[in-house]
Amino acid sequence: MKKLFLVPLIAFAVWGTACKPKQQVETNLKTLDLANLDTTADLKQNFYQYACGGWMAAHPLTGEYSRYGAFDKLGEDNQEQLKSLIEGLAANVKKAKGEARQIGLLFNIAMDSAKRNQQGITPIEEELNEIRGIENRGQVFDLLVKMHLETGNPFFAFYVASDPDNSKANLFQLYQAGTGLPDRDYYLESGHKAIFDAYKAHVQRMFQLCGNTEEEAIAKTRQVIDIETALAKLQYDRVSLRDPHKNYNRMTVEELCQAIPEFDWKAYTKAISPDFEVKELSAGQIDFMKGMAKVYANADLDALKAYFEWNLINGAASCLSDELTEANFDFYGKVMSGQTEMKPRWKRCVSAVNGMLGEAVGKMYVEKYFPASAKERISKLVENIRLTMGERMAANTWMSDETKAKGQAKLDAILVKVGYPDKWRDYSSLEIKDDSYWANVKRHSRFETEDMLSKLGKPVDRDEWQMSPQTVNAYYNPTTNEICFPAAILQPPFFYPNGDDAINYGGIGVVIAHELTHGFDDKGRLYDKDGNLNDWWNEQDAKNFEARAQLLVDHFDRIEVFPGLMANGSLTLGENIADNGGLNISFAALQKALQEKPEGNIDGFTPAQRFFLSYATLWASNIRDEEIQRLTMLDVHSLGKWRVNGTLPHVDAFFEAFGITENDPMWLAPEKRAHIW
Numbered sequence: 001m002k003k004l005f006l007v008p009l010i011a012f013a014v015w016g017t018a019c020k021p022k023q024q025v026e027t028n029l030k031t032l033d034l035a036n037l038d039t040t041a042d043l044k045q046n047f048y049q050y051a052c053g054g055w056m057a058a059h060p061l062t063g064e065y066s067r068y069g070a071f072d073k074l075g076e077d078n079q080e081q082l083k084s085l086i087e088g089l090a091a092n093v094k095k096a097k098g099e100a101r102q103i104g105l106l107f108n109i110a111m112d113s114a115k116r117n118q119q120g121i122t123p124i125e126e127e128l129n130e131i132r133g134i135e136n137r138g139q140v141f142d143l144l145v146k147m148h149l150e151t152g153n154p155f156f157a158f159y160v161a162s163d164p165d166n167s168k169a170n171l172f173q174l175y176q177a178g179t180g181l182p183d184r185d186y187y188l189e190s191g192h193k194a195i196f197d198a199y200k201a202h203v204q205r206m207f208q209l210c211g212n213t214e215e216e217a218i219a220k221t222r223q224v225i226d227i228e229t230a231l232a233k234l235q236y237d238r239v240s241l242r243d244p245h246k247n248y249n250r251m252t253v254e255e256l257c258q259a260i261p262e263f264d265w266k267a268y269t270k271a272i273s274p275d276f277e278v279k280e281l282s283a284g285q286i287d288f289m290k291g292m293a294k295v296y297a298n299a300d301l302d303a304l305k306a307y308f309e310w311n312l313i314n315g316a317a318s319c320l321s322d323e324l325t326e327a328n329f330d331f332y333g334k335v336m337s338g339q340t341e342m343k344p345r346w347k348r349c350v351s352a353v354n355g356m357l358g359e360a361v362g363k364m365y366v367e368k369y370f371p372a373s374a375k376e377r378i379s380k381l382v383e384n385i386r387l388t389m390g391e392r393m394a395a396n397t398w399m400s401d402e403t404k405a406k407g408q409a410k411l412d413a414i415l416v417k418v419g420y421p422d423k424w425r426d427y428s429s430l431e432i433k434d435d436s437y438w439a440n441v442k443r444h445s446r447f448e449t450e451d452m453l454s455k456l457g458k459p460v461d462r463d464e465w466q467m468s469p470q471t472v473n474a475y476y477n478p479t480t481n482e483i484c485f486p487a488a489i490l491q492p493p494f495f496y497p498n499g500d501d502a503i504n505y506g507g508i509g510v511v512i513a514h515e516l517t518h519g520f521d522d523k524g525r526l527y528d529k530d531g532n533l534n535d536w537w538n539e540q541d542a543k544n545f546e547a548r549a550q551l552l553v554d555h556f557d558r559i560e561v562f563p564g565l566m567a568n569g570s571l572t573l574g575e576n577i578a579d580n581g582g583l584n585i586s587f588a589a590l591q592k593a594l595q596e597k598p599e600g601n602i603d604g605f606t607p608a609q610r611f612f613l614s615y616a617t618l619w620a621s622n623i624r625d626e627e628i629q630r631l632t633m634l635d636v637h638s639l640g641k642w643r644v645n646g647t648l649p650h651v652d653a654f655f656e657a658f659g660i661t662e663n664d665p666m667w668l669a670p671e672k673r674a675h676i677w
């Protein structure tokens with residue numbers, strides 16, 4: 001399940017679970033839950049603690065979580081709902097047909113741990129033997145292609161997606177890959193030595209569990225680490241990966257062969273896509289590809305075999321016996337994230353079915369749980385917020401009329417998706433059968449790859465969804481210029497059907513404005529209204545934008561998230577701009593709504609105060625030290641605490657709402673505040 005499917009989305013959060021509507025008395029106006037607050041805290045000193053302290057005390061971390069927040073709580077509730085749906089299908093699988101049968105059967109296979117334990121490593125034995133039996137470089141090449149089609153991404157990865165220079169067309173694209181740790185820094189920075197050492201021990205342990213002697217495992221581990229470290233040195237860092245220009249290198253396959261002669265790109269693209277001749281592609285991180293091809297060409301046969309063997313074992317581990325699944329968790333769960341226990345089997349299996357048959361499960365989910373009325377209300381809210389964003393853009397003092405007109409055209413062109421797709425995916429060619437869990441995972445991976453390759457030569461389908469409806473998240477896609485709000489996020493605490501406007505604008509309103517803002521963040525602004533990488537800014541306006549954005553970079557760079565560890569203002573800039581715009585735009589939209597339908601104080605809080613408290617509640621969470629460190633390195637989103645205490649001090653209305661002045665720790669001097677959208 002390690003195969004990457006790369007789509008250049010900008011999601012609202014790193015979470016990927018889903019939620020259910022809470023039971024509520026619809027007749028009562030829903031407002032802030034006062035139990036979430038910690039009124040003993042001084043909000044002028046630590047607003048996050050004041051707004052979320054009650055919630056955090058009531059929801060301590062359990063072993064299976066490295067972080068548990070308001071999102072995860074919804075995810076928990078939702079998983080129960082998906083469980084009952086999926087278990088119902090699983091119990092009647094003999095009579096079922098079509099997708100109902102696929103879902104039920106896959107769940108039963110995933111849950112059958114007795115069979116998995118009895119099978120041991122048998123499900124990967126044939127592939128292991130194939131790798132161990134390799135005798136020449138031709139076989140190495142064939143294996144690389146096979147793995148890229150179905151089991152993983154040794155050395156590098158490919159995907160098919162919109163061409164950033166011609167967004168209506170699909171393009172074959174390369175991407176850096178090839179390492180078992182999720183960032184180059186783990187291999188290269190001495191500060192991560194403990195995790196790197198634990199990884200080495202883990203690789204050796206897994207080799208031994210898969211039939212190697214200790215001596216063989218030690219030798220193979222050394223070979224794997226050598227190759228992975230060489231690749232890590234070549235990988236672009238995460239800040240560079242956010243720069244669309246640096247990562248887009250379109251050329252013909254011929255040109256790539258000339259630029260990087262150590263690898264046969266022509267034979268590769270032909271083997272990957274036999275039905276459609278790939279003539280042009282983006283080489284992605286071109287310098288990585290150059291170095292990678294040398295590593296590939298210069299590695300000796302035994303080292304390559306060890307490396308492929310590790311890729312296979314690592315990709316399959318969580319689909320095999322309990323022994324291998326637990327060993328895999330010991331490293332990726334315990335060491336990397338600080339979790340102390342695995343999620344119960346049913347949760348893992350519900351997630352797997354949900355991940356592999358997302359829209360099939362999603363279709364049933366929305367039929368049962370998503371009220372049609374919500375779609376209409378949210379669509380209307382999106383239009384209100386879009387209007388407000390346009391008004392604010394027109395009124396700002398730092399852009400020329402010329403650039404504003406193009407910005408407005410882009411804003412008008414944003415496609416909005418709410419709830420669930422009009423057209424569902426067809427899973428009928430995906431075969432689910434009771435051979436082994438791993439065999440099903442592999443067939444699914446192949447199914448996804450073939451589906452992606454089938455897009456070559458066809459125009460980009462703007463109706464496709466990049467998240468399933470049962471996902472608690474939202475996204476902006478720059479190449480299609482679309483925003484998407486799946487059904488599962490259109491529920492409390494984001495959206496209360498009977499909620500007061502202040503808390504809904506502080507919740508789903510901010511999410512909507514956040515996604516709209518992504519079209520105009522440091523990365524999104526580089527794409528035009530048609531989704532092409534095409535500079536529509538005049539020079540002075542671009543400079544003004546960058547100066548304003550720099551205030552956020554500087555501010556977040558100064559935040560110490562853990563003793564000795566600073567936040568990364570450049571890595572999180574796009575998200576911080578989106579949170580900043582999200583708050584300012586939605587707050588302005590609330591003021592308009594209040595003019596039409598005034599709201600007074602509730603529980604002693606003004607509408608403005610309820611707006612900011614509602615926003616903060618979305619980020620209530622407890623988190624382990626390991627997870628703080630991991631996410632600070634990997635995640636383009638700031639940590640929950642800093643999406644509140646780091647972001648709010650840039651919003652003028654926040655200070656006014658709570659009477660925070662220059663004598664208070666939450667205060668930020670006006671000249672240091674970022675005013676962008």
Ligand SMILES: [Zn+2]
Pocket residue numbers: 010011012013514518575578
């Ligand atoms: Zn975002």
